[in-house]
Amino acid sequence: MKNLKRITSILSLISMIVLGGMLKSCQADNFLYNKSEDLFQPKFVLAAPLVKSNSIALVWYKVNDADTYTVELHTDNYYKSLYKEYTVTETQVFMDDIPYKTQFYIRLRANHRDPGHNSQWAYTSALTEERPVYAHILKPVEKVDITETEVTVNWTVDSSNPVDSISVVPAQSKEIPAIGRKLTAAEISSGQAKIEGLEKSTAYNVNVYDTKKPRVYDKPYNQENFRSAGPSPGQILVMKGDDLDALLRANNTDPAIPEGTVYFLEAGSLFKITPFTISKGFKLTGGTQGERPQIEMNGNWNITEGSFLSSLAFENIRFYQTIDASYFFNSGTAWTVGEISFYNCVFNHFKRGFWRHQGGGKYKEIGNFDMSYCTFDEVGGHTGPYGTFVFGSAGADNVKKAIFSNCTFMRDYYQTTDKNRNFKNLFDYGTSKYPIHLTYQNITIYDYAYNRSLINIPEAVGSTLIFKNVLLASACGKVIQAIGANSTTIYENNYTTTDYLLGAASIQGTELGISAQDLFVNPAAGNLMIKNSNSPIVTNRVGDTRWLP
Template sequence: MKKYTAYILALFASALFVLSSCKDDDIVDGGEYNSERLFMPMFRVEANTNDSSDPYACTIASNAIHSTSNRINDVQLYWYGVEGASGYRIRCKVQGTDWDRNSVLDTIVGPEVLELLHEDLQYSVGYSYAIQALSPKGDAYNSKWYGMGDGSHQKDYVTITTGDRYEVPSIFWVEDVTFKSVRVYFNNTVESTSEYEEFINNGAEIVDGKWVFHDIQIVPTADNPDLESFYHTMTEEDFANGYVDFDGLVSNGSYIVTGNNNNVPRVYDRNYNKAFIRMLGEVGAPIAIPAIYDAGDTIMAAYYNTDGLQASRLDTILTNYMGDNTITEGQVFYLEGGKNYYLASSVALTKGLTLETNPEDLAAGKGRALVYLGVGTSDESGNSGRAANFNLGRNAQSGAENGVLLSFQDIKFNEINFTVQKFFNYMDKNGTGGNSNYAISANYFMNMNSQGLGFTMGELSITNCTFSGMIRGFIRFQGPNRQIIQRLTVEGCVFYDCGVYDANGRGYAWFAGPGDRKDSNFFQNLTIRNNSFIDCPRHSLVGENGNLAWPAGTTWNIVIENNTFVNFSTRSSNSGHGLILETRYAPRGSKFTVKKNLFVMVRQNDSDNRPLNMKGMRIDTKAIEYDFADNYATTVPNWTTSNLIDGLFSNRAFSNTSDGAGYNSGALNLGGYGETRIKFGDNRNENEDDAVGYQLAPAELFMNPVPLAPNGHKDMHRYNVDGFYYNLTPRVMAHPIYTKGIGDPRWRNGDAWK
């Protein structure tokens, strides 16, 4: 244990730094406003030309009218000239990486040059470009950079995404991975060429019915870039064996395996499929991360201590772990119970781990650790909160990583309270008593990079946690590459003071599928159980609307069970906003289980005229299975909306016979049509002979369930969460909501919720 404690302390010592940024050198007096400094050049993009048909717009070369290339992985740049410039400096990086550490282009052209063809780039990757006019008077008079921006003005950025690479044959795979060795197998027999015509047109070769390749390479990923690379030139013996053995790799190291036909002139057309490997290692004992409140932490001093609170920095420790091959994947980290931690920047998760409050601290009654996903504000006025989140996977950071499919073990969060120190929702900005200068927080608990690598993982598990301050979304899936999560579990959590991203309370769905990648699957096994969603308006609970040609065998198994939903996404009357299930084009053979959930509609007082528009589901696919049963509600204000469906829904009820679980009179539901309808306690049927014939009002079931303020006030979606414990009266304890164990069980048992 001493070894790991020393390791953590060393990480803290290296963590306290000021993030570097690109800036101009040797600025003269007057800085950017000096009259002798050159004007800033600009790339020709629609944001500054206001012309969507500009023939000289920057784009991938295949779309550029005047380009000398028609390739989808070349980028054609054009820019406006600056009078008096002695030349132009053009820089490029992969989107989302660092300008200095991850530069892929840094070149200077003459003053007469107003275009550049950037050739042979990675496929399916976004490239950010920047340009500066150079002055003959010296660097101090160079223009400002266009393309680096200041973090908020989107027109100051230029990012161009290359096209998707054509299909390539998967001829390499790995087996027998040990601590230091691996066997790379291959089968280069040509089974078919019909789907690989572009590969052949770009130089791929076939000789005697075999795909031609000359070497196999194993290179480290960007998580551990300093590890040794391995290159093996193929021999006749290797081809006869059908495999090549590699030794000398580093335990816990992550690598990429591929093979190349070196007769192909362009780098990113040479390789075949890529395989990701992580070497074996021995998982050590849990590592305790002490809460070190360091007086020398400049971030705390600048952004946090103004409130008289303290927290220990966490993001650098987790980021260092991702690339540290001395610690095996699957490591358990313990946070101190009752102590505060914070993320100053987002953490890219590329390696399995468990992060939880130390069980001994919980047993001793110290309570959970608190993690702030962002501290302070990004402006002096305090109107724009700083936010960070966890990212699943990361961008490619080297050519070798292009097209790779990462693979990592389970990621688990347990017994932690997550929040953001400074966050503002739509009502904070626009509601009565709000501040119109606030910048609405566009943050998440977990997000993905827009150009993120593909990945597969076993389980993403979030259990016994609380969440507040995540405004735009909870878990957002995106990116151009294939991503698989075999099991996604959220259980035993409480969500409050989240959402309300816009007037309709939308943002992204709680679980927001990308909708554009048919071979991705995040809902293979999605379980949402024993949670409380207290208001927190968002677009929907589960959203995935891509009308895709799902591969054979793709199915979803979505379980939503024993949750309590309070005023769930009720702001908008639009039938497409705020559904529980917005999964119109679910794969055939999928199953949706929605059982024993409790729905609560409640106003602040009798004069509170807040909208209470509850929507259920929309699924157009018919070859699926439903298991809807025992979903209950407390009484709904009788003047909320006329003609409610099943006493609760303003439209798109669970029982809808066209695109709900009630399709074809409930023929697809295991319990029949009756179980697709909401129950209150007084709607008896043949399967419910013991139903109690009365309903419970919210204030009768709960101690204090009402919102803190009425409609239009900035606190209208906030609550005293302690008020949701049950009133254990005889009337409550005799009702099916209690006797059947409907909803989140914590409120009936008096369990601590935080």
């Protein structure tokens, strides 16, 4: 009804304009057309088209001997991208239900019965209005939901904003086919759909729709975008059987290999490396068409003294060690790194620690440290462990921001029954006085850091700690051992099991009243899926969301 009123009002206005225009044209000498074979170029009644929402009205004066009129709507001012064409006999056209907030370039021609005598084009343009407020229910596409050929799309289920269809369209290439289909009843109720048949390393736009809406451009909800996994041009493809260790070492000192080179590791591959001292940043990313690649590390990484690295990145890889006393990273040199990131990685059998800084006075700076969708399992067990993250450069460590999200820390006394031989902590900032922004969000902690404090920021005055959506199912000690003066602490939506003996009050959390054994499917075997789908852990999306049913 609202649309009908809008159309009626626009058509009424057009009629008034046309009537006035006809009276004016009868009196104007310059519109008393002379007889000729070629038609005169049409002249618009208004200085600009009339725009209402996502509709455009166009009115022009009658051209003598014109058989019809052609109106073209283009999206470029070279008139090479035709959106739609209209052929009419009247001196007006109403272009309804076209894209919102789009600049259209319009041209009008009078058509003779003999096309050789058509008029020249008359030109104008119009910008449709912004789309009215609508629901944004489509969720951003997470990397963990993307493979080389598939994507899992999620949206908020809302009865007032129903969804019945989905489309995944290449963002840049017209040669690659788009994928669109109706959703099944199960997909509609769950708010999740898997789309198959993607091309590797391709940018896509994804939309969900309510196709029952009457107007075309009101059917879609918000659009999200993503890139499918897979090697991109310029990446170095490392296949099964290749010597990754030799390749990384050679390129580390080769001036022809640029900073930030990406190495794409074939899915299902296994590599053995002896880490070295890094002199320029790189990225290791694992393929997704099969099991994540595995790297056995016979030692730890370091960074060359005085180096400035833009980034170090690791994605979709399982790292493990078979030696007794080592780390993933251990450095006593001075350096600066802009960004360090880990995504969807698994870490096993690092017995003494994971990330350690040492070397008194050796200044080390990390601009941003990001770890998400990662799992620490069956680590620790050494007689002299240092911890998960230990910054021991005697106050010379400067980590500006560190964010941990959707991660699991569990079972940290590998190959021993002595729980005291654990990883000791999550994050020990030592005596650094540089303020840090530290976030733990959607974290699951099980059987980890027995009787040990998790976070220690004793001297970093003015720091920020965010501890949100954390599930604490371990007999560890205090969450915060110490935090610098004038620091901000934010706690939100945290939960504890009965295994955590200190209660949930200190983290402004909620005590579940059940043990980890009752909460998880099989925690002793490493399966932390939540048993009860009605648990507040599920309904409030607490802990590492990969464990939610």
